[in-house]
Amino acid sequence: MRLNGWEWIIILVIVLLLWGGPKLPGLAKSLAQSLRIFKSEIKSDDKSGKDEPKKDAGSSSN
Template sequence: MLSNLTGWHFLIILVIIMLLFGAPKLPGLARSLGQSMKIFKSEMTPESPPTGTDTVKPNPATPVAPSPTESSLTEARHVEPPAKL
């Protein structure tokens, strides 16, 4: 379908676009189209680390044992049940 389009067809389409949007709005329209295409292309490329930055992995934090609290110390002590009378 698009293979039948010639230069005249594109010229007519361009004139229609100019009539619809107006000449002053065309640069803004082209700029936004270019930015959209740039964003689309950047999203389609695989992720790569940004250039110029060091990719240093931080050392993993060593796990720290929790310090005993007063409540855990009292639970650890053996407490005799009260004597029955």
């Protein structure tokens, strides 16, 4: 008997609910914090990048 894609997803969800339930809120909190840090780093790079002159992407020195 071969399992299709949806069957694997259902099995994965059941396994996560049984064994990973207590850890899921901590994982979600950690992921949200990482995304906030990532977004703030992107914004700070955008601000620092405005002072630098843009290089022409079409020209190369090779």
